Amino acid sequence: MILVTGATGHFGNAAINFLLEKGVPAKNLTALVRAKESAEQFTKRGIQTAVGDYDDYPSLVAAFKGVDHLLFVSGSDIGKRLLQHEHVVKAAVAAGVKHIVYTSFQRRNETETSPLWVVAQSHLQTEKWLKESGIAYTILKNNLYMDFVPAFVGEKVLETGVVYLPAKDGKVSAALRVELAEATAAILQTPSAHTNKVYDFTHSEAFTYQQVADLISAQTGKKIAYVSPSAEEYAQTLAKFGLPQDMIGVFTGFAVAQAVGELNVVSKDLENILGRKPTTIAEFLKSVYRA
Numbered sequence: 001m002i003l004v005t006g007a008t009g010h011f012g013n014a015a016i017n018f019l020l021e022k023g024v025p026a027k028n029l030t031a032l033v034r035a036k037e038s039a040e041q042f043t044k045r046g047i048q049t050a051v052g053d054y055d056d057y058p059s060l061v062a063a064f065k066g067v068d069h070l071l072f073v074s075g076s077d078i079g080k081r082l083l084q085h086e087h088v089v090k091a092a093v094a095a096g097v098k099h100i101v102y103t104s105f106q107r108r109n110e111t112e113t114s115p116l117w118v119v120a121q122s123h124l125q126t127e128k129w130l131k132e133s134g135i136a137y138t139i140l141k142n143n144l145y146m147d148f149v150p151a152f153v154g155e156k157v158l159e160t161g162v163v164y165l166p167a168k169d170g171k172v173s174a175a176l177r178v179e180l181a182e183a184t185a186a187i188l189q190t191p192s193a194h195t196n197k198v199y200d201f202t203h204s205e206a207f208t209y210q211q212v213a214d215l216i217s218a219q220t221g222k223k224i225a226y227v228s229p230s231a232e233e234y235a236q237t238l239a240k241f242g243l244p245q246d247m248i249g250v251f252t253g254f255a256v257a258q259a260v261g262e263l264n265v266v267s268k269d270l271e272n273i274l275g276r277k278p279t280t281i282a283e284f285l286k287s288v289y290r291a
């Protein structure tokens with residue numbers, strides 16, 4: 001039995017679809033849902049469901065009974081994530097799970113000086129817990145979802161003609177979320193080949209935001225400039241537009257991380273497991289900004 005957490009979210013749901021596509025029988029799949037009402041979308045396709053919440057340890061122990069392989073999709077509530085992830089790993093041990101595939105994050109700097117520390121802390125600790133758990137693990141160091149590049153670019157880019165982001169000339173090897181999920185499903189299809197492995201789930205090519213601006217220009221025929229302000233100026237500008245402080249922190253942290261090359265890890269791990277070159281930034285931007 002394979003149990004997928006975060007099944008109602010983008011990543012978990014895509015992973016389930018790929019597992020089915022790859023021939024895993026629906027009856028061998030369990031989707032973890034927080035609310036009973038979310039179960040129907042899975043049960044109508046023959047997929048098992050279990051109700052569990054990362055905040056509720058006993059619910060996880062019950063949900064994980066009889067599970068061989070757990071796709072542990074990291075939680076989305078960064079403030080509560082550390083305790084939630086402790087619950088998941090402990091519950092997996094208590095329930096006798098044999099293998100955990102964990103969606104971690106890409107980085108170079110593993111110290112508090114990292115611009116991504118707010119995100120990093122719980123992932124690094126979870127990796128440690130997994131390695132100490134005695135359960136076979138596969139850790140996926142997922143790079144930035146390429147899907148988020150348009151958010152960094154700004155939704156009004158075609159009106160303003162400017163990509164305004166403090167990413168300097170830093171490179172990022174972002175990959176599409178759906179392809180990260182596809183490769184994750186491939187791992188779960190042949191789990192024994194991937195036990196106790198750590199993969200850089202990242203694109204095999206990195207790009208800068210100058211390239212992003214140039215690609216949008218080429219695609220739309222409109223001249224798009226790239227301006228990299230200081231992180232302080234950027235945060236002040238976002239505040240003027242009324243963005244909440246926590247969002248400003250996340251956007252600025254990711255932009256600065258890209259500026260210093262924190263997400264510039266080029267690897268063939270994703271490409272090898274996918275069995276093809278991942279979608280490039282040029283192909284992705286073409287699909288987004290197609291006239």
Ligand SMILES: NC(=O)c1ccc[n+]([C@@H]2O[C@H](COP(=O)([O-])OP(=O)(O)OC[C@H]3O[C@@H](n4cnc5c(N)ncnc54)[C@H](OP(=O)(O)O)[C@@H]3O)[C@@H](O)[C@H]2O)c1
Nearest residue numbers: 006007008009010011034053054055074075076143144145
């Ligand atoms: N690499 C990147 O660029 C990047 C960007 C964003 C996020 N991430 C990480 O990747 C994960 C998956 O991404 P995504 O796009 O699939 O996120 P998403 O669409 O927001 O899905 C998050 C999933 O986690 C579930 N969840 C949240 N809190 C939970 C709890 N307390 N107990 C049980 N389930 C809970 C949600 O359930 P409900 O449907 O019930 O809310 C949902 O199924 C995120 O959670 C985050 O850790 C990575």
